[in-house]
Amino acid sequence: MTNYDYDVLYLGSGHAAFDGAPLLTAQGKKVAFVEKEKVGGTCPNWGCNAKILLEAPVEVQRQIRASDGVIAGDGSIDWSKNQAHKRSVIDGLPNALQGMLEDAGVEYLFGDGKFLDPHTIQVGDKTVTADKVVIATGMHSHRLDIEGKELMHDSRDFLALAKMPESMVVIGSGYIAMESASMAHAAGADVTVIMRGDQALKSFSKEYSDRLVAKMEADGIEFKKATQTESVQQKSDGLLVKTNHGDIQTKWVLDATGRVPNTEGIGLDEIGVAYDEHGIQVNDHLQTSIDNIYAAGDVLAKKQPKLTPTATFESQYLAGLFNGDDKAIDYPAIATTVFTSPRIAQAGVTVAEAKAHPDDYKIVEKDVMGDWYRLVDYETEGSITLIYNQQQQLVGATEISEHAEDVINALLPAIEFGYTPAQLQRLVTIFPSIGYSAFGELG
Numbered sequence: 001m002t003n004y005d006y007d008v009l010y011l012g013s014g015h016a017a018f019d020g021a022p023l024l025t026a027q028g029k030k031v032a033f034v035e036k037e038k039v040g041g042t043c044p045n046w047g048c049n050a051k052i053l054l055e056a057p058v059e060v061q062r063q064i065r066a067s068d069g070v071i072a073g074d075g076s077i078d079w080s081k082n083q084a085h086k087r088s089v090i091d092g093l094p095n096a097l098q099g100m101l102e103d104a105g106v107e108y109l110f111g112d113g114k115f116l117d118p119h120t121i122q123v124g125d126k127t128v129t130a131d132k133v134v135i136a137t138g139m140h141s142h143r144l145d146i147e148g149k150e151l152m153h154d155s156r157d158f159l160a161l162a163k164m165p166e167s168m169v170v171i172g173s174g175y176i177a178m179e180s181a182s183m184a185h186a187a188g189a190d191v192t193v194i195m196r197g198d199q200a201l202k203s204f205s206k207e208y209s210d211r212l213v214a215k216m217e218a219d220g221i222e223f224k225k226a227t228q229t230e231s232v233q234q235k236s237d238g239l240l241v242k243t244n245h246g247d248i249q250t251k252w253v254l255d256a257t258g259r260v261p262n263t264e265g266i267g268l269d270e271i272g273v274a275y276d277e278h279g280i281q282v283n284d285h286l287q288t289s290i291d292n293i294y295a296a297g298d299v300l301a302k303k304q305p306k307l308t309p310t311a312t313f314e315s316q317y318l319a320g321l322f323n324g325d326d327k328a329i330d331y332p333a334i335a336t337t338v339f340t341s342p343r344i345a346q347a348g349v350t351v352a353e354a355k356a357h358p359d360d361y362k363i364v365e366k367d368v369m370g371d372w373y374r375l376v377d378y379e380t381e382g383s384i385t386l387i388y389n390q391q392q393q394l395v396g397a398t399e400i401s402e403h404a405e406d407v408i409n410a411l412l413p414a415i416e417f418g419y420t421p422a423q424l425q426r427l428v429t430i431f432p433s434i435g436y437s438a439f440g441e442l443g
């Protein structure tokens with residue numbers, strides 16, 4: 001038997017790696033992460049955690065302004081203090097994570113990792129070997145290849161902004177574009193969003209994403225639909241964004257045109273791991289075209305949403321597989337939300353899927369403002385769409401409201417486990433609460 005340095009080596013140290021690794025060391029396996037930047041990867045440092053800290057005051061501001069004087073003040077956001085608070089919470093996470101994982105027996109190897117052969121990885125000027133390798137290298141920002149691209153910024157820059165500029169152009173209308181536009185506007189910037197097509201947030205219901213755009217427009221954000229960005233030019237008083245529908249003067253440009261899997265420069269072509277522009281191709285055991293090499297997280301080519309909880313699920317699945325549980329991966333319903341005001345959240349069968357199969361699904365739409373509880377924190381509008389199968393079980397739900405993420409989280413067990421009406425009746429939840437309100441919608 002060959003003696004390798006490690007039983008399992010992860011390329012990357014994000015959620016796709018660190019959520020499963022301790023399950024392996026607990027079974028006596030020798031495990032290491034190769035990391036070229038910050039321990040923990042995108043989510044804690046440049047993604048979810050950083051974003052939600054900066055976003056939290058937006059909801060407070062909304063409540064203050066909607067309360068019509070019940071809460072005093074105008075709810076202005078001091079972005080610089082907001083940044084300082086964010087840093088005070090997240091700056092210690094990489095060290096804390098590293099300490100926790102090292103205590104669990106995982107080793108860290110810092111440097112750029114690259115395959116030399118299926119079992120050998122070069123890390124800086126060192127080489128290490130492993131029985132199994134998991135590619136968990138994540139994604140990086142896509143950048144538009146146009147004149148003036150060096151004048152534009154990505155989501156990392158946005159989340160690190162020390163001072164909010166007085167105006168901002170956001171290119172794109174996916175998750176990152178919509179969340180950043182919402183935060184920048186709430187912090188006082190004059191925001192214009194340039195949309196390539198005419199629907200924002202394509203993975204959500206068109207009706208709800210149109211409603212979100214309409215609400216953001218009513219709040220003062222400008223949307224330019226079906227518009228191509230042609231160039232960005234430096235002027236003495238700021239930047240000039242040229243589009244096929246006119247010019248926009250601004251102080252700052254966010255290129256939020258998507259994210260690209262990190263498949264380049266890690267030796268995949270040399271050793272023959274199959275991948276395409278969507279990521280690394282795997283079978284139903286997350287195994288790549290090379291037997292001992294697996295992949296997990298954002299770098300995978302997959303139809304499931306590229307989110308932290310998806311990466312966690314895959315990481316834990318692989319740990320189970322390497323510990324001897326040989327079943328194929330079976331993805332559950334995955335809940336997702338966009339952290340705008342209002343939010344849109346969904347899980348299970350989507351509205352588009354249900355509409356495409358009217359014989360299989362029944363769609364029920366409700367105005368959630370019929371529930372008095374939504375008025376407690378001054379909500380003004382919201383709807384939920386519930387999707388049932390032929391057996392009257394809830395198989396999907398999507399909501400637009402300030403509490404959409406909590407409602408969909410509350411309903412997720414019913415969707416995933418197919419609760420019957422009799423089982424739902426046995427759920428005695430806390431009243432008054434969003435969870436109670438969520439189940440009330442099923443009645």
Ligand SMILES: Cc1cc2nc3c(=O)[nH]c(=O)nc-3n(C[C@H](O)[C@H](O)[C@H](O)COP(=O)(O)OP(=O)(O)OC[C@H]3O[C@@H](n4cnc5c(N)ncnc54)[C@H](O)[C@@H]3O)c2cc1C
Nearest residue numbers: 012014015016036041042043047113137138297298307308
């Ligand atoms: C702005 C933003 C906001 C987001 N908000 C949310 C949210 O609210 N909720 C949510 O669920 N998801 C959110 N996401 C998505 C979430 O961050 C990702 O789904 C998650 O981080 C994926 O984890 P991962 O481990 O696959 O990849 P990553 O966390 O990206 O980790 C990959 C790691 O691999 C390292 N690496 C890459 N190449 C090499 C190499 N050659 N050698 C060594 N190391 C390498 C990288 O440095 C990185 O640390 C957000 C993403 C962004 C960008």
Ligand SMILES: NC(=O)c1ccc[n+]([C@@H]2O[C@H](COP(=O)([O-])OP(=O)(O)OC[C@H]3O[C@@H](n4cnc5c(N)ncnc54)[C@H](O)[C@@H]3O)[C@@H](O)[C@H]2O)c1
Nearest residue numbers: 172173174175176177196256257258259306307337338339
């Ligand atoms: N709340 C969350 O859970 C959250 C938040 C942020 C990011 N994420 C994850 O991060 C990933 C990336 O998010 P994202 O917003 O970067 O990607 P996205 O795919 O959601 O949006 C990309 C946007 O860029 C536009 N676009 C693409 N190419 C373009 C071009 N050439 N010109 C103009 N516009 C173009 C698209 O039309 C789309 O509006 C997503 O997979 C998402 O799962 C999740």
